[in-house]
Amino acid sequence: MTAAIEFLALSKTYREGFWGTKAQAVKEISFTVNPGQIFGFLGANGAGKTTCIKILMGLQFATGGKSLLFGRNSEEKSARANVGYLPERPYFHENLTANEFLNFHRKLAKNGGRSGKRTNEELLKIAGLTVTPNKLLRSFSKGMLQRLGIAQTLLHDPDLIILDEPMSGLDPIGRRDIRNLILDLAHHGKTIFFSTHILGDAESLCNEIAFLEKGVLKYTGKLSPLLAGNAEEIEIVYSGEPIDNSKKAGDNWKINVKDEAASKALIQEIWRRGGSLKSCIRAQKNLEEALYGGSR
Amino acid sequence: MRSISSISIATFKGFVRDRILYGVLLFAVLFLGFSYTLSMLTIIEERKILLDFGLSAISISGMILGIFLGVVSIAKEIENRTIYTIISKPLSRTEYVIGKYLGALAILAIVHVLLSTTLVGVTKLLDEGLPSGLPDCFLLLFCESAILLAIASFFSVFTNSFLAGTFSFTIFLVGRSNTALNALAQKSQSHVLSGIFKFVYWASPNLERFNIRDLVAYGKPYPHEMISRGLIYCILYICFSISLASWTLSRKDLP
Incomplete structure (x- = not known):
């Protein structure tokens, strides 16, 4: 069985400041996420979670090691075809309507050879967004954008859904809805990989976790022995x-x-x-x- | 190819609803109206005054819009992180840069057509004929804006929107003074200064290739090969700038 995600001694070094001083964001991280899991990626703010996810999604480049999506190097654009991704604190084109935004992303995702069957209205309903699809995104609140972002991850019915801090910016009802949605997606066989610094979210949802501290992997495995x-x-x-x-x-x-x-x-x-x-x-x-x- | 067209269409739709676009259009229309009023106040050469000011209005608006669209289409998208959900889809960064450029170019083309048509309409109000070189002049003005759009797109992949705008405007000023730079390089006594002038002369786009405004407005002849050469120069410069932008973005870590 091919792993949904594999990090193989992944490292990332940045150059910071005027003199370009080296700073290690992530140091030789290795772990595997198997299909069908709800996998929590934990750590405090600045631990390196978002850096790893950005490398996985082709937004940044590893300086050492590599990351794989369904066995393929995540730097290859085709490796991302079967993945839905919600960035941390998502911002979208404010001059597009919700419908136009979803149609645009649907076309981009479709180029990877996958097309979902759900309509925009169905996706917005699943994400709990009760808003007219022809409303411009500039009038959306932070929570509404978060929900739209989640709808966007499901457009092409991907097998792997990567959510970077999906609960941030949501009220308690929103957080509950997203938790239920994650459980429902996992029930339908999807692999969910989500980062959070709120440990309660991981405790209530995850089968397995990886825990990062200052860019170093401190623990990976099942929750039960840890608790x-x-x-x-x-x-x-x-x-x-x-x-x-x-x-x-x-x-x-x-x-x-x-x-x-x-x-x-x-x-x-x-x-x-x-x-x-x-x-x-x-x-x-x-x-x-x-x-x-x-x-x- | 489908990714490029999807990005172009989304970029186009986004810009159509951008209020700044309408601000620039309003400025251009007011400038054209001013040109008309000024031409009415003169006793002779009404058409020349109108065309001189009108073509300048299109040139300035095209410059502002070219730089604005180039900067907003990529630098703002990186700053606002709207680029994340796009780049994370199965498409290359080259497709992204080309798509963004073509979407912005379509807006630029429509604005040029609107302003050119308005100038033609206003000129006809004077009951005077149009100079034969006017379409060539409109085409070269569009080429100049398209080059500035490509340059702004290049700067916007590796710096913030303010700096990208500033750099692009500087290139515009240098590009418009290209002949003077060459003359300075020839006449300069210092080898260092001469070398610097020569480098800037060769590195910056020669935007004076696209300037036949005065010749057209005053009905003077101009070499017709300027058009074909200008077009080829424009296409090559755009291809070079967009390739460089794409190469740079393909190696950049998004913040």
Whole structure:
């Protein structure tokens, strides 16, 4: 099975400032995205996520290594035929209408040999854009442009959809809609590769992730082992007075104990002091703790 | 080929709705109206005054529009990042540059036809005949704008819109002073200065090749091979500039 995306020791060095000082944006990154996955590309702002995506989409050139799309070098224009791409904070030609914009991109995508069956109206509906298709884009809000950009990625019914920070600029309803759309596309067999610095989005959507820090790949693989943490540990939340190393959690206190025996002893101590038990669950790290350290 | 036509059509549609285009058109029409008023105030040579000013109006508008379209079509598109969703499609950057150029050229051609027709109409209001060289003059004015459009397109692939506009305007001024530059190179005592003048003379487009405005307005003869030579020079210069723009963009990391 050919991988949808492959990064093979990909590096990118920029020249910055007046003297052209070298700056390493991405350093020898290697990982694979298999077909049918929702793959999260994580990292803080400036970690190098967008640089990798730009190289993948032929907008920038690697200074070392290479990237492949369905087994073909992404620098070849034909390699991009089966890919839909939404850039970060998309801007489109403000003097075109939504219809003209979609028709224009449809023709460009069609030259790669792929044509989607969905009409512009259907695509706008899928992207949650309830606007007349003959309205000029200069009157669109940031969120509307984001949704139009998503409609544009689906024009030619590509097998791989690359979204660079797709949730940015969207309100909570918009974010929920995009999450649902990503899940729906994956359900229909599409591969979704999206970058985000909001770890909650990745946690709720992804099968696998790659995590970048300052241009270096720190982790790639499934989410489950990353989130499992110490499976023996139990988290107890209670009201009352603080005990030992308990931490404030809203109006309550939270404490982690190493095993079931310790949890039983602690619960009895809480009751003895007149406290009230709120929850007692097997501790699991969230993605933020797993990637950046710290505990609940 | 289909990618080029798709980009040209989208570029054309985008410019048709650009308010700046109508600003330039308004300026040109007002200039033509001024030429007519001025010609009415003179007692003799009304037609010559009208054509002199009218052709200058078309020349200046063509220069402004050529530079504006060249700068906006690519530099603005890179700055605004509207280029991302286009270049990420299965097309080459060469197709992109050619498509953008042809779309802007179509706008330039329509504006030239509109302004030329207006000048012809205004001249006929004076009840005087039209000089035979007027179509040649219109054609050469269009060639000059088309070259400036190609130069602005070249600058706009590697610098920002302000600098691309400034560089293009400088090239226009140098191109219009080409003969003077050559004369300076010949007469200069200093080898260094002479070398600099010669380099600028050869590196910049000779826009004086396209200037027969005074000769046509005043009914004087001009060598007819100027037209065929001007056309060939124009086509070669455009091909050179667009090839250079395409080569540069094909090696550029988009920001």
